[in-house]
Amino acid sequence: MEEMLEFRLHGRGGQGIVVAASIFAEAVFLDGYYARAFSLFGAERRGAPVTAFIRVSRDRLMPRSRIYEPDYVVVFDSSLAAETTVAGLKESGTLLLNTGETADSGSFLSETRSGQYKIFAVDATEIAWKYGLTIGSFPMVNTVMLGAMASLSGLASQDSLFASVRKRVTASIDANISAVGDGYASVKEVQRLVT
Numbered sequence: 443m444e445e446m447l448e449f450r451l452h453g454r455g456g457q458g459i460v461v462a463a464s465i466f467a468e469a470v471f472l473d474g475y476y477a478r479a480f481s482l483f484g485a486e487r488r489g490a491p492v493t494a495f496i497r498v499s500r501d502r503l504m505p506r507s508r509i510y511e512p513d514y515v516v517v518f519d520s521s522l523a524a525e526t527t528v529a530g531l532k533e534s535g536t537l538l539l540n541t542g543e544t545a546d547s548g549s550f551l552s553e554t555r556s557g558q559y560k561i562f563a564v565d566a567t568e569i570a571w572k573y574g575l576t577i578g579s580f581p582m583v584n585t586v587m588l589g590a591m592a593s594l595s596g597l598a599s600q601d602s603l604f605a606s607v608r609k610r611v612t613a614s615i616d617a618n619i620s621a622v623g624d625g626y627a628s629v630k631e632v633q634r635l636v637t
Contacts, residue, residue: 449496453518456488458584463494469598540566540599572616
């Protein structure tokens with residue numbers, strides 16, 4: 443691992459982004475790293491844009507500021523503006539999208555800025571529906587995205603994620619554990635580099 447890795451998560455209120463950041467930080471801590479998770483949001487209402495940040499390091503001393511040039515950008519809702527969410531992603535960084543669309547048909551991908559980074563996708567919405575992880579008719583994709591983040595970064599083991607989910611999630615624990623596993627196994631590289 444590099445000296446420090448930075449993640450920026452983008453989504454909407456109600457998707458569990460703040461909880462996901464906390465769970466991921468705890469899981470990487472269980473696997474021997476130091477981690478810090480924090481969030482930024484405006485109006486506290488379902489559907490409003492939310493951003494969460496995670497820093498992971500071998501050193502416990504880390505900055506306490508927003509992350510402007512992340513190693514990973516994780517997009518929970520691909521209806522968000524691509525230009526804003528991908529802004530600052532490091533060259534050779536990783537973009538993870540919740541989408542069932544292919545690279546050729548994905549509108550989010552066609553709107554991203556110039557640069558070279560790896561692009562991965564997982565259909566977190568479909569997996570959330572599969573396990574009945576909804577609030578009303580709104581799919582809760584956070585645990586699926588956690589599995590995909592862990593798979594790509596290699597920072598958190600599934601066992602640590604499972605332990606953190608059991609500690610922090612209060613409903614549908616078995617379904618959320620299964621969703622983590624599906625996210626971990628289902629994430630795939632999109633065969634297209636943005637250039």
